[in-house]
Amino acid sequence: MDATAVQGGGCDLFWPCIDNPQVEPMAADIYFTVDNNLIAASNGRLQSVTESNGRKTFHWRTETSINNYAISVNIGPYELLEGTYQSSFGNTLDLVYYYVPRKDDKVQQLFDEIPRMLDFFEQMIGPYPFGNEKVGVVDTPHLGMEHQTINGYGNGFKKDGYGFDSILQHEFAHEWFANQLTNNNLDHLWLHEGFGTYMQPLYAQYLNGERPYQSYLQSLREKIVNKFPLVSNKVLNDDQVYNDEKGPGQDLYQKGALVLHTLRQLIGDDAFFSATRVLVYGMSDPKPGQFKPRLSETNEFIQLINKATGKDYQWFFDVYLYQAELPILEQKREQSKLILNWKTPNSLPFPMPLDVSINGEITTLTMNSIEELDVSAKDVVIIDPMSKILKHEKAIDDYQIYKKENNK
Ligand SMILES: [Zn+2]
Numbered sequence: 563m564d565a566t567a568v569q570g571g572g573c574d575l576f577w578p579c580i581d582n583p584q585v586e587p588m589a590a591d592i593y594f595t596v597d598n599n600l601i602a603a604s605n606g607r608l609q610s611v612t613e614s615n616g617r618k619t620f621h622w623r624t625e626t627s628i629n630n631y632a633i634s635v636n637i638g639p640y641e642l643l644e645g646t647y648q649s650s651f652g653n654t655l656d657l658v659y660y661y662v663p664r665k666d667d668k669v670q671q672l673f674d675e676i677p678r679m680l681d682f683f684e685q686m687i688g689p690y691p692f693g694n695e696k697v698g699v700v701d702t703p704h705l706g707m708e709h710q711t712i713n714g715y716g717n718g719f720k721k722d723g724y725g726f727d728s729i730l731q732h733e734f735a736h737e738w739f740a741n742q743l744t745n746n747n748l749d750h751l752w753l754h755e756g757f758g759t760y761m762q763p764l765y766a767q768y769l770n771g772e773r774p775y776q777s778y779l780q781s782l783r784e785k786i787v788n789k790f791p792l793v794s795n796k797v798l799n800d801d802q803v804y805n806d807e808k809g810p811g812q813d814l815y816q817k818g819a820l821v822l823h824t825l826r827q828l829i830g831d832d833a834f835f836s837a838t839r840v841l842v843y844g845m846s847d848p849k850p851g852q853f854k855p856r857l858s859e860t861n862e863f864i865q866l867i868n869k870a871t872g873k874d875y876q877w878f879f880d881v882y883l884y885q886a887e888l889p890i891l892e893q894k895r896e897q898s899k900l901i902l903n904w905k906t907p908n909s910l911p912f913p914m915p916l917d918v919s920i921n922g923e924i925t926t927l928t929m930n931s932i933e934e935l936d937v938s939a940k941d942v943v944i945i946d947p948m949s950k951i952l953k954h955e956k957a958i959d960d961y962q963i964y965k966k967e968n969n970k
Pocket residue numbers: 732733736754755758
């Protein structure tokens with residue numbers, strides 16, 4: 563089994579192209595000639611298979627514009643699972659999974675996860691973007707990659723207790739957040755990876771409710787390092803973005819997801835999902851066949867959030883995206899008072915409302931300035947009891963140091 567996966571390395575490793583996210587081929591014809599016992603699986607629709615001299619030539623064609631790195635060829639002794647999915651938007655999608663045969667039924671189990679994932683993405687975000695081509699998965703020797711209409715899968719059918727395959731779901735999320743919506747500069751990669759990662763806890767919540775949602779978010783929270791801001795308003799290359807020593811690296815995933823969780827708690831589901839929909843499709847009521855892949859960037863998302871809410875949330879993004887460090891909630895407990903104050907990098911304004919539970923009763927503070935609450939020494943106080951807000955947590959810093967010291 564062989565496969566290409568050139569995100570970061572560059573599409574120009576195996577075909578001539580301009581390796582920049584702003585440049586997308588409008589269509590691609592992909593021909594691969596392989597030994598007779600092998601199959602070449604790629605993007606778009608299979609046009610033909612021709613045989614000559616003991617070899618087969620597979621011709622794949624996509625007629626949708628495509629990220630350069632999302633063009634991929636996968637070669638193996640594949641067999642094929644096929645099905646269809648009736649979309650609530652009225653179209654019927656072709657589902658295909660090119661897999662390496664094995665003795666158990668894990669391939670079928672993974673294939674059976676796809677319709678429910680489609681239900682989720684179509685309900686939460688909008689129509690599957692490439693319905694005129696296919697929903698495709700292919701076994702790969704690498705962990706996974708968001709190759710348009712032919713998602714690479716190599717997660718070994720792992721289980722983690724959440725009831726779905728997180729890698730398959732993550733790569734599939736990129737059909738919306740990377741392939742349909744593409745950042746116009748890698749500085750905005752959090753739009754791919756933050757949304758792409760937030761879709762896993764969101765799906766856990768969709769399937770089984772609050773406990774898996776919060777548990778998933780907690781596992782992401784523990785990995786956030788806050789060394790570089792998610793967005794720096796510069797034109798960046800792969801190394802400046804992915805390399806943890808030079809840029810946000812893994813924070814694009816975990817911190818991006820927690821920022822989106824916090825935003826959703828702040829503005830509510832209606833505004834959050836309607837702004838997200840316009841970001842992805844460029845329209846509020848997308849229908850199959852009426853939209854094309856589009857380029858966007860952070861600033862458009864901020865404007866869409868402001869429009870959807872009728873308020874100015876620039877302060878939220880100024881702190882969470884453009885600063886490396888998280889806001890700190892300063893807490894002072896005096897004899898009969900609890901004093902709370904947001905401290906932000908560069909003293910940026912941060913009027914983030916805060917829930918405080920005192921002996922089980924929740925008060926919401928506006929936090930426009932320093933807040934004081936009457937609290938006695940024996941009162942039980944829980945700050946942000948529903949875990950709505952991404953903020954500095956000493957316990958997490960301590961845990962990260964402990965893990966480092968103990969090589970965990
Ligand atoms: Zn990803």
